[in-house]
Amino acid sequence: RELAELMKIPPNQVMAELLKRGILATINQTIPPEVALQVAEAFGFLAEIKGEEEQIQEEEEELRGEVGEPRPPVVVVMGHVDHGKTTLLDTIRKTNVAAREKGGITQHIGASVVQLPDGRKITFLDTPGHEAFTSLRARGAQVGDIAVLVVAADDGVMPQTVEAINHAKAFNIPIIVAVNKIDKPGADPQKVRRELSEYGLIPEEWGGDTIFVDVSAKTGQNVDQLLEYILLLAEIMELKADPHVPARGTILESKLDKQRGPVATVLVQEGTLRVGDVFVAGTTYGKVRAMLDDKGRKVQEAGPSTPVEVLGFEELPMAGDTFKVVKDEKKARQLAELRKARKEQMEKVSKGLTLEEVFKKIQAGELTELRLILKTDTIGSLEALKKALTELSTQEVAVRIIHGAVGGITENDVMLAKASGAIVIGFNTRPDPKAREVAEREKVDIKLYSIIYEAVEDVKKALRGLLKPIE
Numbered sequence: 001r002e003l004a005e006l007m008k009i010p011p012n013q014v015m016a017e018l019l020k021r022g023i024l025a026t027i028n029q030t031i032p033p034e035v036a037l038q039v040a041e042a043f044g045f046l047a048e049i050k051g052e053e054e055q056i057q058e059e060e061e062e063l064r065g066e067v068g069e070p071r072p073p074v075v076v077v078m079g080h081v082d083h084g085k086t087t088l089l090d091t092i093r094k095t096n097v098a099a100r101e102k103g104g105i106t107q108h109i110g111a112s113v114v115q116l117p118d119g120r121k122i123t124f125l126d127t128p129g130h131e132a133f134t135s136l137r138a139r140g141a142q143v144g145d146i147a148v149l150v151v152a153a154d155d156g157v158m159p160q161t162v163e164a165i166n167h168a169k170a171f172n173i174p175i176i177v178a179v180n181k182i183d184k185p186g187a188d189p190q191k192v193r194r195e196l197s198e199y200g201l202i203p204e205e206w207g208g209d210t211i212f213v214d215v216s217a218k219t220g221q222n223v224d225q226l227l228e229y230i231l232l233l234a235e236i237m238e239l240k241a242d243p244h245v246p247a248r249g250t251i252l253e254s255k256l257d258k259q260r261g262p263v264a265t266v267l268v269q270e271g272t273l274r275v276g277d278v279f280v281a282g283t284t285y286g287k288v289r290a291m292l293d294d295k296g297r298k299v300q301e302a303g304p305s306t307p308v309e310v311l312g313f314e315e316l317p318m319a320g321d322t323f324k325v326v327k328d329e330k331k332a333r334q335l336a337e338l339r340k341a342r343k344e345q346m347e348k349v350s351k352g353l354t355l356e357e358v359f360k361k362i363q364a365g366e367l368t369e370l371r372l373i374l375k376t377d378t379i380g381s382l383e384a385l386k387k388a389l390t391e392l393s394t395q396e397v398a399v400r401i402i403h404g405a406v407g408g409i410t411e412n413d414v415m416l417a418k419a420s421g422a423i424v425i426g427f428n429t430r431p432d433p434k435a436r437e438v439a440e441r442e443k444v445d446i447k448l449y450s451i452i453y454e455a456v457e458d459v460k461k462a463l464r465g466l467l468k469p470i471e
């Protein structure tokens with residue numbers, strides 16, 4: 001009927017046209033889009049199928065702000081275990097003068113806002129470590145503007161320090177180094193500088209472009225200076241967002257609360273979120289019933305870079321899901337359902353890049369850089385492989401080792417691969433059970449070799465399109 005009305009043709013003629021194609025349809029029946037197309041053409045109409053994706057994209061265009069205003073930076077704290085990440089975050093939150101004046105106590109909602117006495121703000125992601133950050137990224141979230149790399153001055157650069165550097169680099173997040181524990185007798189901040197220089201983090205005082213701040217998370221020494229440098233870098237980066245558009249952001253955390261139902265922390269990244277706004281988040285939707293800030297206070301609105309706990313979700317969203325405000329509840333429900341269907345479809349097809357797919361992507365012009373994560377048994381084999389593999393770069397495709405280290409393949413390696421579209425190569429090393437499980441689930445390709453030549457040959461073949469797909 002709808003099609004007939006659109007074309008202003010009597011419905012029985014449309015039904016006759018359908019019958020010619022072997023479809024006996026009633027007036028209320030839904031017909032496949034392709035059939036509708038043919039029928040329309042038979043009546044001299046030029047029709048086209050408007051994809052669901054186009055509809056979503058159209059809406060996304062609408063939401064994109066034109067003008068931006070400066071917004072607070074969103075900072076993630078990274079570093080080796082026990083180097084003082086948690087202590088640093090605690091100290092920063094405690095010395096947060098503005099919060100103390102208003103009597104607010106920091107609640108754990110996934111991120112907290114630190115306000116300096118002059119009103120400038122910094123948003124910190126609560127969960128320190130690059131693991132949490134990378135897993136958010138792996139789910140497609142674009143969260144985190146600046147990384148603070150904590151390195152204990154009495155310990156120096158450790159494996160997770162290197163991992164954190166590579167993770168930050170893979171996402172193009174600038175790093176500020178906090179050389180911590182300078183109150184300790186054995187502290188050697190200069191040694192940390194020397195060691196980090198080898199990883200491309202050259203201190204400004206040595207002519208490089210990385211900011212180093214010597215701090216003590218325990219005594220609070222120089223922590224205010226660290227905050228100043230973060231704001232300075234943010235200013236240089238010209239971080240902007242338009243507060244006057246419908247809100248858009250990312251889910252940082254979610255939980256099912258016995259009294260309040262599904263609650264989630266939303267990091268607002270664009271626009272302003274208000275009580276009463278209708279939204280879609282991942283595959284669920286809802287209406288903002290109430291909002292609480294990171295100090296547990298009720299708020300009516302939240303602007304760019306503000307984390308807020310939101311009540312009013314129909315179902316529990318997932319950390320990393322995108323969040324956006326839409327016009328009405330019907331639209332929100334439709335979008336959520338659409339996404340659910342798409343997600344189910346997506347889950348059936350492989351998401352991670354496999355070595356076999358590399359050539360296809362190169363030909364389609366979709367791949368200009370082949371990203372690899374290398375894990376090996378020795379430093380010697382790591383260096384040899386790094387060199388041999390990067391030398392395979394062609395004019396079309398650069399081979400880039402985004403992370404290389406000695407040791408087994410871990411869950412972190414797999415998550416980084418997922419988040420950055422990389423392939424994991426293990427040389428005389430294997431994935432641990434957890435890594436294997438995650439790789440399976442996230443469809444990340446892990447290639448294991450024990451002969452350097454074979455690894456190099458495989459990558460070479462992949463680049464040339466000679467690698468036979470493995471069924």
Ligand code: GDP
Pocket residue numbers: 079080081082083084085086087088128180181182183184215216217218219
């Ligand atoms: P994380 O694993 O990186 O989060 O490290 P923590 O913040 O848990 O700190 C590990 C240990 O180092 C704790 O016992 C802290 O008290 C201690 N610590 C952290 N920062 C400092 C510091 O600046 N000076 C001293 N002396 N100890 C520190």
